Amino acid sequence: MRIPLLFAILVGLLLCTQSHGADLTTTVREEQPTVDAAAITKATLSNFLALELTRVTFDVLEADQVEAVVEQKIVAWAGGVPSEGERAEIGRQLLAEGSYYLTSLSYLIQAGGAIFPDGRPEASQAGDALVRIDALQRRLANGIAAGEDVSAVLLEAEEIRALTEGHDVPPPGFGPLAHHAEMLKRAWTRARQGIAL
8 A cells, every 4th residue: 555655646746846847947038139221221321432432532433423333332232231241341441441541641640741720739739630530540440340330430530631731620512521411311312212313
């Protein structure tokens, strides 16, 4: 009598243990980050446009060719998100050319070739400009690594370039990048509406 009773108790305990074990099991779900396709596309488009306008600054591209080059990108994306590889390549090129631009400004100032506006000692203006350029180099690299729109970095570089040419503020239309915002707006509208040039 004792063995069957002991067996029944053991079976009961085993069933209870399995039941409790099942209750303690949790399902772990890995949350996927939400992808904002429009934000990614717009940031990439803005960076590509900034890259092309920087090339105009260095006479690598004619100003009147920029919109056609940007249009080709929009058509190639066909309303989709640019691939990760293409975004990385645009970032790589922008980092190289944007850094070259900032380095060129730094060399100009260090070599004494800048003509700063009157009103403050030249040494103070030169020192301040060099500090800003160093900060812009970091912002450019960090922003590109994070996949962000870094056009503001290059626009600030244009402000420094205007200072080195004797302007307190950039004159209207100073440099190709001055047209970035309006060109981006037109390009983004076309991209969203599927309208070609």
